[in-house]
Amino acid sequence: MPDSIEKLLKAALTAPFYFGEIFVQKTTSGRFVLSHRDDESVDHLQTFRNAQDAIEIAKYDDSGNYRPLKTAPNLRHGWRLELDTLEELRCALDYFYPGRLAIFAAWKRDQLQTTPLRETLDRQSGMYRVAAKISDSQIDDLVADFCRSNGGCLRTILWKRDARGTSPSTKLPDEKFDPRYDQAGMLGRPGSTIPATVPLLCQEACNLLVAECRKVVKGE
Numbered sequence: 001m002p003d004s005i006e007k008l009l010k011a012a013l014t015a016p017f018y019f020g021e022i023f024v025q026k027t028t029s030g031r032f033v034l035s036h037r038d039d040e041s042v043d044h045l046q047t048f049r050n051a052q053d054a055i056e057i058a059k060y061d062d063s064g065n066y067r068p069l070k071t072a073p074n075l076r077h078g079w080r081l082e083l084d085t086l087e088e089l090r091c092a093l094d095y096f097y098p099g100r101l102a103i104f105a106a107w108k109r110d111q112l113q114t115t116p117l118r119e120t121l122d123r124q125s126g127m128y129r130v131a132a133k134i135s136d137s138q139i140d141d142l143v144a145d146f147c148r149s150n151g152g153c154l155r156t157i158l159w160k161r162d163a164r165g166t167s168p169s170t171k172l173p174d175e176k177f178d179p180r181y182d183q184a185g186m187l188g189r190p191g192s193t194i195p196a197t198v199p200l201l202c203q204e205a206c207n208l209l210v211a212e213c214r215k216v217v218k219g220e
């Protein structure tokens, strides 16, 4: 799998590209430079040179709050990460957005399996079993709020609400389900000037959404 991800990255690196909130550039000397996409033209960024530094950068937002959802649109600003090899780039991107490169590679090969939300909820056990009792209208509202790109999550939703193929939420724009669309660009950032974007894909509801479903059912 890492091989196919690196092939994919090589192809993507013919030009600078966005991956979520990250801007990735290749320098003329063959190194890779990453920064927050808002900081593309900012000088005096704090420079890091180790792929593992991405773990700390991704941990807290600008206000110092822990980021439980790594694809939330709250990556902190003010840093620049310089890396020597494609392998280091792959590792760093995986620290920023765990699992997303592998999911993107599977999607590119037409091999990505998605799981309907109802199926994810039905297989929960213990304290999360009750989450399956959430109604369709409650899902409609919850997904619209929790997964929205503006303030919720930057992933493109590929899963359906149920096995019938119902939309996860009728209250989200069509672009939220379209991998061609730059979810971070929806926030009105300067991203629209560079078209290359590698989407963050959501193939299955995350644990945080399952926990929110439970809270809705429990009336919390």
Ligand code: SF4
Binding pocket: 071, 146, 147, 152, 153, 154, 155, 156, 157, 202, 204, 205, 206, 207, 208, 209
């Ligand atoms: S279910 Fe997917 S889109 Fe929704 S918040 Fe979780 S990771 Fe993001």
